Amino acid sequence: MDEAAAAPRRPARPAAARPSSGRATGRATLGSLAQSAGVAASTVSRALRGDARISTEVRARITALATEAGYTPNILARTLVLGRSGLIGLVLGPVENPFYAELLQQAVRLAADRGCRLLLLHAGPGPIEDATTEALLQYRVDGCLVSSAELSSRAAAICAANNVPLVMINRVAREHGSAVSCDNRAGAELLATLLLEAGHRRLAVVTGNAATSTGRERTEGFCQFVAAAGGDMPLLVTGGASHAAGFAAGQRIAAMPAAERPDAVFAVADILAMGVIDALREAGLAVPGDVSVVGMDGISLADRPPYRLTTVVQPLQAMVARGLDLLLAGIEQGAVAAPQERVLLRGTLRLGASARLPESGLPLTGSPAAALPAAE
Amino acid sequence: MDEAAAAPRRPARPAAARPSSGRATGRATLGSLAQSAGVAASTVSRALRGDARISTEVRARITALATEAGYTPNILARTLVLGRSGLIGLVLGPVENPFYAELLQQAVRLAADRGCRLLLLHAGPGPIEDATTEALLQYRVDGCLVSSAELSSRAAAICAANNVPLVMINRVAREHGSAVSCDNRAGAELLATLLLEAGHRRLAVVTGNAATSTGRERTEGFCQFVAAAGGDMPLLVTGGASHAAGFAAGQRIAAMPAAERPDAVFAVADILAMGVIDALREAGLAVPGDVSVVGMDGISLADRPPYRLTTVVQPLQAMVARGLDLLLAGIEQGAVAAPQERVLLRGTLRLGASARLPESGLPLTGSPAAALPAAE
DNA sequence: GCGCGTTGTGCAATCGTTAGCATAGATTTT
DNA sequence: AAAATCTATGCTAACGATTGCACAACGCGC
Numbered sequence: 001m002d003e004a005a006a007a008p009r010r011p012a013r014p015a016a017a018r019p020s021s022g023r024a025t026g027r028a029t030l031g032s033l034a035q036s037a038g039v040a041a042s043t044v045s046r047a048l049r050g051d052a053r054i055s056t057e058v059r060a061r062i063t064a065l066a067t068e069a070g071y072t073p074n075i076l077a078r079t080l081v082l083g084r085s086g087l088i089g090l091v092l093g094p095v096e097n098p099f100y101a102e103l104l105q106q107a108v109r110l111a112a113d114r115g116c117r118l119l120l121l122h123a124g125p126g127p128i129e130d131a132t133t134e135a136l137l138q139y140r141v142d143g144c145l146v147s148s149a150e151l152s153s154r155a156a157a158i159c160a161a162n163n164v165p166l167v168m169i170n171r172v173a174r175e176h177g178s179a180v181s182c183d184n185r186a187g188a189e190l191l192a193t194l195l196l197e198a199g200h201r202r203l204a205v206v207t208g209n210a211a212t213s214t215g216r217e218r219t220e221g222f223c224q225f226v227a228a229a230g231g232d233m234p235l236l237v238t239g240g241a242s243h244a245a246g247f248a249a250g251q252r253i254a255a256m257p258a259a260e261r262p263d264a265v266f267a268v269a270d271i272l273a274m275g276v277i278d279a280l281r282e283a284g285l286a287v288p289g290d291v292s293v294v295g296m297d298g299i300s301l302a303d304r305p306p307y308r309l310t311t312v313v314q315p316l317q318a319m320v321a322r323g324l325d326l327l328l329a330g331i332e333q334g335a336v337a338a339p340q341e342r343v344l345l346r347g348t349l350r351l352g353a354s355a356r357l358p359e360s361g362l363p364l365t366g367s368p369a370a371a372l373p374a375a376e
Numbered sequence: 377m378d379e380a381a382a383a384p385r386r387p388a389r390p391a392a393a394r395p396s397s398g399r400a401t402g403r404a405t406l407g408s409l410a411q412s413a414g415v416a417a418s419t420v421s422r423a424l425r426g427d428a429r430i431s432t433e434v435r436a437r438i439t440a441l442a443t444e445a446g447y448t449p450n451i452l453a454r455t456l457v458l459g460r461s462g463l464i465g466l467v468l469g470p471v472e473n474p475f476y477a478e479l480l481q482q483a484v485r486l487a488a489d490r491g492c493r494l495l496l497l498h499a500g501p502g503p504i505e506d507a508t509t510e511a512l513l514q515y516r517v518d519g520c521l522v523s524s525a526e527l528s529s530r531a532a533a534i535c536a537a538n539n540v541p542l543v544m545i546n547r548v549a550r551e552h553g554s555a556v557s558c559d560n561r562a563g564a565e566l567l568a569t570l571l572l573e574a575g576h577r578r579l580a581v582v583t584g585n586a587a588t589s590t591g592r593e594r595t596e597g598f599c600q601f602v603a604a605a606g607g608d609m610p611l612l613v614t615g616g617a618s619h620a621a622g623f624a625a626g627q628r629i630a631a632m633p634a635a636e637r638p639d640a641v642f643a644v645a646d647i648l649a650m651g652v653i654d655a656l657r658e659a660g661l662a663v664p665g666d667v668s669v670v671g672m673d674g675i676s677l678a679d680r681p682p683y684r685l686t687t688v689v690q691p692l693q694a695m696v697a698r699g700l701d702l703l704l705a706g707i708e709q710g711a712v713a714a715p716q717e718r719v720l721l722r723g724t725l726r727l728g729a730s731a732r733l734p735e736s737g738l739p740l741t742g743s744p745a746a747a748l749p750a751a752e
Numbered sequence: 753g754c755g756c757g758t759t760g761t762g763c764a765a766t767c768g769t770t771a772g773c774a775t776a777g778a779t780t781t782t
Numbered sequence: 783a784a785a786a787t788c789t790a791t792g793c794t795a796a797c798g799a800t801t802g803c804a805c806a807a808c809g810c811g812c
Binding site: 405406407417418421422425449450451452453454455456457458 | 797798799800801
């Protein structure tokens with residue numbers, strides 16, 4: 001025999017590599033089920049997927065065998081054939097803002113409802129690395145959900161080139177992809193109306209990260225509405241995207257001479273507003289006694305004492321659901337063919353206790369003309 | 377000809393299904409590269425993976441072609457052969473606690489450093505559904521990182537049966553798997569020492585979710601240390617895992633007659649402690665003037681005004697890193713073969729302004745015997 | 753001048769799943 | 783009763799990547 005004749009070529013490497021990096025031991029496959037059932041693998045596949053052509057008898061035998069063996073189909077192999085992975089890439093913004101944590105939770109749940117799983121590509125501040133973009137392609141994600149300003153246009157181009165649909169949540173679209181966001185202008189106008197009707201005249205805006213469309217829209221919407229209503233141009237105070245940034249802005253506001261100091265502040269994110277309130281109070285100012293503070297987002301922590309923030313709540317669940325549906329539609333039709341939409345959802349006012357209320361009821365649908373009843 | 381002879385069998389279904397669900401169009405594959413390079417697919421594979429046997433000339437030609445075509449290997453296909461997906465399942469606890477958001481961020485970054493990607497299986501409160509456990513198997517995750525109390529023992533058994541290593545972070549292991557956590561007892565003792573040395577005698581613990589080992593360990597560690605030091609048994613106040621739960625606990629404490637009311641409170645999580653502080657202050661009590669409050673976790677929001685919480689900071693990055701390394705070791709050796717460890721990492725005290733300080737320096741390494749110097 | 757060792761590539765099997773087509777019996781139709 | 787039609791199943795070729803082995807071409811020593 002040739003026991004040792006053909007073997008000694010390169011026995012060392014494979015022999016050493018195999019034992020540890022071996023494949024998962026003994027998980028049931030279509031093939032193994034087929035063997036024990038005495039049928040072909042294709043029959044097992046059809047039986048388990050509910051193909052009507054398989055006799056009830058054989059199907060019963062196979063499903064019994066499958067559950068007994070704890071069989072689970074290998075989605076990766078299926079993806080190879082079907083061209084769909086069921087994977088959705090998720091790029092998450094700075095999680096220090098609880099808004100993104102809440103978004104994450106919704107995304108996981110709603111994606112699961114739709115039979116998809118999320119591949120976490122990035123979380124936190126900073127731009128996404130090239131390795132991340134690569135993973136997006138390597139794992140053949142069907143689409144990508146982005147809720148961060150930091151998706152480089154290069155990454156977007158790569159998605160476009162590879163026919164990966166892209167949906168931005170809480171951001172406007174870049175070159176390629178759809179977007180779902182809250183109607184930031186409308187929300188800002190709602191808050192402006194509220195503050196003006198309550199009699200505030202020296203307004204300020206604590207701005208967000210300059211790179212985010214969300215922050216810009218809120219700032220502009222607020223200012224333009226105030227201007228249209230005949231009010232003075234609000235003071236712009238540089239903020240950011242964290243409690244610390246809001247706190248710093250609040251300190252600067254508190255340090256102003258009382259005569260110039262704003263009597264109402266719109267912080268473009270709840271987490272910022274919380275920082276502003278904390279700084280004002282630490283400086284001995286009362287909120288809403290001396291200064292009214294309002295925010296926007298609707299994070300749950302801001303709804304609690306000691307903030308009880310008056311804010312516009314983003315319809316988070318609806319936003320994520322809409323985003324996923326857009327994504328799935330894009331997957332169905334092919335990213336390039338699908339129309340690229342921009343969806344705006346209206347937020348709802350949540351009255352807290354951080355801002356003075358208008359004495360004469362609530363102007364829930366105020367128009368600029370009616371906003372300043374006695375501003376003549 | 378047989379133009380219409382063989383065709384009309386079942387033309388409707390496949391013809392209708394194809395156009396929309398078609399595979400990703402025209403992405404480069406090993407095969408397509410091989411064709412344009414005029415070599416075999418195996419040669420392309422070897423060239424790109426740096427096999428020394430490929431001539432430098434051919435390799436240069438192939439790599440040039442690959443970058444030009446924007447080639448990315450299909451990891452799913454590779455997984456089929458190698459038996460390793462590079463995917464790690466992530467089960468995340470209630471994200472309303474910012475601690476988990478911070479953990480998420482670390483996990484993504486550190487996993488990427490190790491060449492792994494995270495498949496988000498679950499986020500939020502509530503037990504994980506069966507569909508989630510199924511996804512874990514379907515996508516052939518190499519291992520699973522769990523930071524929630526809610527992984528059912530059934531899910532753990534499924535992982536064990538399928539040779540999927542399991543690592544718990546911030547939780548003790550169930551039947552199967554390793555665990556990494558902060559040394560909760562040591563941390564609780566550190567805080568107990570601090571409170572006792574500061575002269576507090578009427579202590580209280582705001583407890584966590586009864587189902588979590590972390591909460592139990594902190595509560596027990598604190599109480600046993602106090603008892604060993606000769607102090608009175610702390611008052612146990614039911615808490616939970618949210619600001620709201622802490623707030624409710626704080627309200628109950630504030631409602632007690634001043635003579636019985638605790639003068640120091642240990643809340644077993646920072647988010648709870650924040651709620652406690654807010655409730656006490658809303659009731660007119662000063663923190664730390666009337667009541668000292670300490671927490672544990674080290675979330676960044678608790679370090680800011682108005683809380684400036686004294687707490688024990690969990691070494692989050694080290695915990696996640698250690699967890700991932702344990703997981704990778706388990707993957708390497710096979711889950712069942714790998715030793716199942718329990719790793720405890722020591723937390724560090726962060727002195728805020730929410731608790732009265734001992735007058736005589738800090739007892740950073742207090743032993744029970746030395747904890748109550750004048751407690752005779 | 754022929755065998756042998758190197759070096760560089762190609763071939764083919766494999767991973768687990770799906771789907772088009774073929775086919776063996778069983779049943780119906782004429 | 784032969785032919786046509788079903789029904790239930792098997793066979794086989796993909797999907798994209800990896801890898802053991804075969805093999806061609808080359809240079810070398812005896």
